[in-house]
Amino acid sequence: MNPDALRIGAVVVAVIALILLVTRFRLHPFVTLIVVSIFLGLACGLPPVEVIKHFEKGFGDVLSFVGIVIGLGTMLGGMLVFSGVPSALPPGWFPLEAKNLFHGRSFSPRC
Helix, strand or coil: CCHHHHHHHHHHHHHHHHHHHHHCCCCCHHHHHHHHHHHHHHHCCCCHHHHHHHHHHHHCCCHHHHHHHHHHHHHHHHHHHHHCHHHHCCHHHCCCCHHHHCCCCCCCCCC
16 A cells, blocks of 8 residues: 555544544543644654654744643643632632633633
């Protein structure tokens, strides 16, 4: 079989997996993008060291560390909001309430 056809098939499978993992299984899109991109690099025949090297280069020299920290931080913040931790903290710790930010509507992570 043609190697280009295998690569195109791997891309199609990766896109379908990405959509299913985010929508059906409700995995975080940031983690899903990382996992699917690594598996796609391996499926295209790159050695694991090259996959990581290309991932870092594609993510950007500056954002290779900062972007991952921001992505993981937003995941942690989403989990905290979903678990109800902010509502258990004293109201004086936050100068603005979430209802003020959303014009009287409370924030729901499943919007």
